[in-house]
Amino acid sequence: MERICGLICTVLLFYSLQYVQAVSRDEGVDDCQKKVWCRNINWAFRVYSGQSGGYIAKTDDYYSNVVVNLADFNDDKIVDFEEFKNVSETYLAEGFKIFDVNMDGLVAPEEAFIGNISKQLFTRIVENTFWIADRNGDGEVSTDDLIETQIEDFDTNGDGKVSLRELLGRPIIFFPAPIVSVYRILDSNKNEVIEEKEMENFISFMSRIFNVLDRDTNCSVDFEEFLAALDSCGLPHDYQLAMDLALRPYISLANYLIKSTIAVADVNKDNKLSMQEILNFSDSHLEVKPYKVVEPFFYQPNMIPIWYMGGHMDFYGKEHKNEEDKITGSRRAIANWLSTFQGFMRDQAFSGTRHGHC
Numbered sequence: 001m002e003r004i005c006g007l008i009c010t011v012l013l014f015y016s017l018q019y020v021q022a023v024s025r026d027e028g029v030d031d032c033q034k035k036v037w038c039r040n041i042n043w044a045f046r047v048y049s050g051q052s053g054g055y056i057a058k059t060d061d062y063y064s065n066v067v068v069n070l071a072d073f074n075d076d077k078i079v080d081f082e083e084f085k086n087v088s089e090t091y092l093a094e095g096f097k098i099f100d101v102n103m104d105g106l107v108a109p110e111e112a113f114i115g116n117i118s119k120q121l122f123t124r125i126v127e128n129t130f131w132i133a134d135r136n137g138d139g140e141v142s143t144d145d146l147i148e149t150q151i152e153d154f155d156t157n158g159d160g161k162v163s164l165r166e167l168l169g170r171p172i173i174f175f176p177a178p179i180v181s182v183y184r185i186l187d188s189n190k191n192e193v194i195e196e197k198e199m200e201n202f203i204s205f206m207s208r209i210f211n212v213l214d215r216d217t218n219c220s221v222d223f224e225e226f227l228a229a230l231d232s233c234g235l236p237h238d239y240q241l242a243m244d245l246a247l248r249p250y251i252s253l254a255n256y257l258i259k260s261t262i263a264v265a266d267v268n269k270d271n272k273l274s275m276q277e278i279l280n281f282s283d284s285h286l287e288v289k290p291y292k293v294v295e296p297f298f299y300q301p302n303m304i305p306i307w308y309m310g311g312h313m314d315f316y317g318k319e320h321k322n323e324e325d326k327i328t329g330s331r332r333a334i335a336n337w338l339s340t341f342q343g344f345m346r347d348q349a350f351s352g353t354r355h356g357h358c
Contacts, residue, residue: 034282037092038085045084055080058135060148065135089279096275099258106272112262114254116222119210119358126206130199141194143167164192176334178341211355212347219358223251233343236336238315242305253297257290309333 032038048056048063055078058068071079071087098121099107135145143162146154154162165171172183185205186194194202213221213229221229230240262273265281283289304317311333312326313319320326344350 034284035279036281036283037088037279041085041088042081044088045081056084062147065147066132069132069135069137092278093275096278106270106274107262108272109259109262112258112273114251114258116220116225118220119207119214119355122210122221123203123207126203130194139196141199142192176338178338178345181345208350209344211349211352211358212344214349214355214358217354217358219355223247229344229347230340233340233347235340235343239309239336242308242315245302246305246309249297249302253294256293260290260293 032042045056048067056064056067056071057078058065067084068077068079071083073083073086096107097103099111101111130141133141133145135147138144143151143154143164146162146167151160151162154166156166168175172180175183182202182205185202186198188198188201189195210221212233213226215225215228215232227240227244230243231237235243261278261281264283264286265277266273267277267280304313304315307313307317308315311329311331313329320329349355
């Protein structure tokens with residue numbers, strides 16, 4: 001996982017876009033089209049911005065709002081290709097640093113694996129989640145950040161605003177205790193707005209959750225630790241198996257793609273990969289394109305373990321036959337996850353001091 005959350009999405013998107021391009025456009029012959037990264041970014045920009053006159057502007061869809069929030073450096077409320085390309089390379093550089101353990105600007109084979117997530121990266125992910133959610137850029141997260149179509153869907157009383165009760169469907173006090181506890185951290189002053197101080201408190205809370213996952217107190221969490229923490233906190237063994245089956249194949253796939261990229265992109269043959277070599281990487285001469293490996297996993301994923309953990313089907317992939325079974329499955333899933341969440345908060349590491357050095 002410096003590597004499950006930050007890298008799997010980047011690696012799979014990086015390669016899967018190649019497949020989409022291969023079946024959806026005529027291939028160009030210019031320099032950008034020969035470079036995998038540039039080609040993918042160019043495609044991702046054009047496929048959306050064509051609807052907005054060559055720019056990505058905030059509309060009533062989630063994608064445009066995230067892109068503008070992340071890439072609008074000149075604050076003109078629109079994103080051109082250069083801004084889009086720059087922010088993509090910024091996040092690529094962040095991913096590169098994840099692998100560059102010794103910080104020498106190069107990734108060696110022994111560094112190139114998806115193995116663990118550091119506390120620093122975990123915190124950065126939580127912070128970026130708030131940043132993305134703050135659609136209007138006022139430094140706070142509230143229902144004012146909903147897009148217009150969402151407001152229309154949730155505004156049941158027709159006053160043009162969405163209250164927390166309308167958003168959730170019922171008052172917060174009717175939710176299970178663990179959820180209420182988290183809400184009290186997010187909105188301690190009960191004004192239905194997540195302010196900066198409350199965001200900091202929530203990050204601190206999530207940091208303690210991370211401490212529970214970090215079983216060996218080395219300030220990072222690998223996949224085996226993650227599963228061990230779920231076991232220790234009471235997640236049933238069948239759910240642990242489902243979690244393992246859901247994530248491990250993609251960890252292995254991402255590791256394969258990373259190693260394959262290093263083998264091909266290392267043009268100076270120093271057995272290491274630089275950021276520039278990634279940007280210049282071309283697959284035009286490869287007999288077996290990396291996206292051919294990704295395609296069956298990414299476009300036909302095995303969702304059974306995910307749906308099983310949500311209580312929607314059994315391990316054979318069969319959906320519940322009647323409404324009673326659906327309710328029973330859903331209630332079991334909710335009870336299992338809430339019980340595990342309470343297990344996290346009861347764990348000694350949650351309130352202990354063993355992680356003060358992290």
